[in-house]
Amino acid sequence: MAIKKNQICAICGNRFTLTEGLFLRDLSDLLKEQVLKTNSYAKDSSFICLKDMQRLRIDHMQTIIDQDLNIDHEMSDHLKKELAKDTYVITNINDTVYGKRTRGQKLADAVAKFGGSWGFIITFVIILVGWMALNVLHLFGIHFDPYPFILLNLFLSCVAAIQAPIIMMSQNRAADRDRFDSENDYKTNKKSEMEIRILHQKLDQLIEVQWPHILDIQKMQIEVLSEIENEIQSLKIDNEPKRERNTRHPNK
Numbered sequence: 001m002a003i004k005k006n007q008i009c010a011i012c013g014n015r016f017t018l019t020e021g022l023f024l025r026d027l028s029d030l031l032k033e034q035v036l037k038t039n040s041y042a043k044d045s046s047f048i049c050l051k052d053m054q055r056l057r058i059d060h061m062q063t064i065i066d067q068d069l070n071i072d073h074e075m076s077d078h079l080k081k082e083l084a085k086d087t088y089v090i091t092n093i094n095d096t097v098y099g100k101r102t103r104g105q106k107l108a109d110a111v112a113k114f115g116g117s118w119g120f121i122i123t124f125v126i127i128l129v130g131w132m133a134l135n136v137l138h139l140f141g142i143h144f145d146p147y148p149f150i151l152l153n154l155f156l157s158c159v160a161a162i163q164a165p166i167i168m169m170s171q172n173r174a175a176d177r178d179r180f181d182s183e184n185d186y187k188t189n190k191k192s193e194m195e196i197r198i199l200h201q202k203l204d205q206l207i208e209v210q211w212p213h214i215l216d217i218q219k220m221q222i223e224v225l226s227e228i229e230n231e232i233q234s235l236k237i238d239n240e241p242k243r244e245r246n247t248r249h250p251n252k
């Protein structure tokens with residue numbers, strides 16, 4: 001008995017049996033949306049034949065792939081532009097601060113370094129004690145600065161007066177270095193932040209958009225496979241009586 005072709009395809013308008021197509025309500029949300037967008041007269045209860053269904057699926061997959069590729073390209077371009085910006089060139093502080101030192105600055109640095117060390121304190125204590133011992137004990141008959149050591153006072157005042165501005169020079173240079181350092185840190189942080197932000201966007205795009213799209217495509221592939229299997233089964237069933245007839249014939 002022939003099966004009645006009582007379903008009309010909403011796309012090609014031909015008549016089909018119930019097994020030769022699908023209803024719009026059985027499709028995935030994304031595919032349904034796509035069909036409704038391109039065929040305004042289609043409804044949830046509309047029937048679509050398998051041939052049109054294949055075409056719709058392929059169109060839908062192509063749209064998804066194109067969309068994802070476009071977004072990927074946009075993001076990659078954005079990242080490239082950010083990375084190419086001149087503001088993100090990182091400078092080496094050792095080159096800029098230490099590379100251009102004048103002889104005076106080098107001397108100031110050396111004096112400040114020695115002035116703030118245990119070596120300086122010990123040497124100075126030895127000189128002071130030696131000076132006082134010479135003048136109090138009259139060792140070797142020398143007593144050029146008797147108690148209360150006025151010359152020593154003058155000597156110490158002179159050392160302090162010279163040492164203070166030299167240390168300040170060195171400190172100014174240290175402050176310059178800190179400024180360069182923080183400027184560099186700021187640039188590096190900004191660059192890193194921008195990169196992380198773009199990576200975040202890429203990851204979000206991957207998880208929230210592309211992953212569901214991949215699953216959707218996979219689902220469509222499985223649907224197509226099961227439809228092919230159904231068709232093979234129905235072809236087998238159609239061919240069964242013919243084969244039986246052919247095998248029975250010679251015995252008659």
Ligand SMILES: [Zn+2]
Pocket residue numbers: 009010011012013014048049050051052
């Ligand atoms: Zn059709």
